[in-house]
Amino acid sequence: MPTFWLVLVLIALSVAGFFLGRNRALVSANGNPKDLHSLPSYYGHNVALSALVPALVILGAWLLLQPILIESRVSSLIPDDVITEGTTRGLVMSDVRRVAEGLDLAVAQGAMTSDQASSVRTEFSDVRGRLGEIGVALGSDVRPEVLRAAQSYRTMNATGTLVMTVIVALAALGGFAWSYGRTHRDFRARNVVEQGIMALLILAASLAILTTIGIVLSMVFETRNFFALHPWTDFFFGSSWAPNFRGDSDLSILPLLWGTLYVSVIALLVAVPIGLFAAIYLSEYASATTRAFAKPLLEILAGIPTIVYGLFALLTVGPALVKFFGQGENGILGVEWMSGATSVLTAGLVMGIMLIPFVSSLSDDIINAVPQAMRDGSLGLGATKSETVRQVVVPAALPGIVGAVLLAASRAIGETMIVVMGAGAIAKFSGNPLEAMTTITTRIVSQLTGDTDFASPETLVAFALGLTLFVLTLGLNVLALYIVRKYREQYD
């Protein structure tokens, strides 16, 4: 792990820089800190930061850019005739990477010397067999072009890493020397250090934007690739979901969207009444002790990981429902409406339980924000407490409550583990809540787990699904936050 060691060396250099810089400043002031422009430690920090930060930035940028550059260079080395019918450049490139990794492993295990690895030719040697011996299984025989590309991939990677190490080390030493040389009693060290720290703070804050851009870009690119391989009309307006790894799949989002919305609606039907009534009771009726006791207990439900709910759905709620609606001698009702433990109802019920505290604590906040004067006015006119709640408090809090419900809906749509374990895997349009149906998140998981081939529409469709999910939940959130904020302003 050369990068790891490089980072360690950089850190060591910067720690040394701190002490050396501080010392030099003190020496330049004849050991009297009062003669310095800044506190001595600022001179140390200046040297330490100048040594560390530029070098780390270069390192990070290099690690990000090197793969793209090498990829495009190597990819242009592969002649067009290698890319035959049924493969793509991307597939050949993944072969190249695999062979290169195999060669690396062979060198690491001592099965080949590094000279051998860069000079071995398919014409003279069974590369596939030799790599197979050390545990790198290749699907087909290695073609000479692929091997040559893999070898230049390896060389470029090695050169790249070497050049990177040198440049990063030079940057660190350069920063060190420059700032060390500037260290003098009149040097305005504090101002420089504070500017540097400010830049770092801004960098950290913009990471949030970078994450969003990363999410959007990664999904948009792959979605574009997907639509190049698969008609977008089928994705948005088709009627069936039938992925087929031999190609020619039906990949339409509509059945998945139906399943997602069905599960979410059931979840909200459970969570909204219970959550809302709980919130009303807690904020309007409950004594302080009840509130202090019931509210945190309810909120525990929100802190339980979703995998627990998933297991609960799969192993407890599902079988219980089967016992009720299921077939034969075990069924309590004696009807045959449900065959397996996974169903829309299973997932919806459990998700509803998960969302109760979500709805209740948000609504609770909002109900509490309704001014007391409105309640007093209503009670003073002779309304009972429940009439006040129904006719004054809830209408006043309605926009906020709608916002809370929308937030809960966005949670329900994006929830993964409960539906993966509880909802089933069959994509269909059906109104029967006791049938297994599948959702967007479930399909994303199943298309992207296991061996993924980023050149087939069956894998890439997951990115289109992810983008749809992202846009959907983002839209709901923005709407909900807008409503809630608008409502808050009303009473502030």
Place this chain on the structure above:
Amino acid sequence: MTDLSQSPASGDVPKQKKLGNSLLELTDRTKRRNAAETRFKAYGIVAIAIGLLMLVVLVTTIFSRGLGAFQQTFITLEVELLEDKLDKSGNRDLDEIKKVTTFGYAPIIRDAVAAKVSELGIETPLKPKAMADILSKDAAATLRAYVIENPDQIGETVEFRFLAQSRVDGYLKSRVSRDSIGNDKNISAEQLDLVDALVAADVIEKTFNLSFILGSDASDARPEAAGMGVSMLGSLFMMLVVLVLALPIGVAASIYLEEFAPQNWLTDIIEVNISNLAAVPSIVFGILGLAVFINYMHLPSSAPLVGGLVLTLMTLPTIIISTRASLKAVPPSIRDAALGVGASKMQSVFHHVLPLAAPGILTGTIIGLAQALGETAPLLLIGMVGFIASNAPGTISEGLLSPNSAMPAQIYEWAKRADPAFYERAWGGIIILLVFLITMNTLAVILRRRFERRW
């Protein structure tokens, strides 16, 4: 004049009395309204009761189903380590001993079981091989590992505690009954008779199962040997990555946004962005991790490093939001005082505001970590499921880069397997996970109570 018009006609008086002029006598309408009031209140109570009931049901389900995983059935046997089977040349050469596979050890165990059964005088129609089948498939491997560790014991008779097969374990835990084994190829009624006899003779017993907590996952055929230990390490390494990255970055971002950022459109965008990121479904972060870290940067898939990076991005908004809240809670007088005695803005923040906000930041970080610890969906996409996490990592870089599972991913993996014996493991795994989460949340609450200052 008004008095006159308001004074009721004498004939109306009894009529009004009928309407219920007295406060002590309720009219129908008041009764209805009061009933509605009571009903409304009851709805609230019922709603809270349902919520709490669900919590109770959930917790009791977890514990009633999961506690069994912490106990395991063991069979104690005296095994004669026959020299002519295990070390034919007799020179205790380790390489030669290693050549004997687990198949070579199976007959020795078979003999040991048969010897025990005849010693106790138990009558059974079973052949020795069928008798030995009540032991786990793990037994031969355990024995082999022991012999390779202690070659000098060959030829001796050593007492061993072997894992019993999962059906036997289930029988002792009442998960498997004589009615339910009808179509089960793994166990027969005669074998259960033998188990009953051996339990009566104290040869088979159920004890605390430390290897469930510390051990590694096992293959589909050996649910009795599966444990959480290695995936716990995977989670630990992920949490380390999250802590090392998310805490400094989150605190730095919050300091900028709360203390320095000018009010302009860029700051607005960042703020809106952070609050939206907090609500992005976790699976989307998994897609990001797969596309960027694995597909683009070629980091190893299934590695805790990648998991940690994805969870860092997920946890950042949580940490930023709570850090900003605790920075905001520090009164401006502190800043003014620092500036007044000549500190720079940066010094006032780092020397005064930040230390005062530290408990709040720490609490938020712990809660964020607890959230990240229980997150499963993104881990599925970056490949932390679907294999057997069998080896504990030796070094830190191996721990970060070699494939591993994580606690929630391991639970999901067990829940997916066909053998119901794994379900007990999954529930047990949830108990362990919840113990971690409860500990972390309690710590956060204690920190908040202990150090939070009200200004």
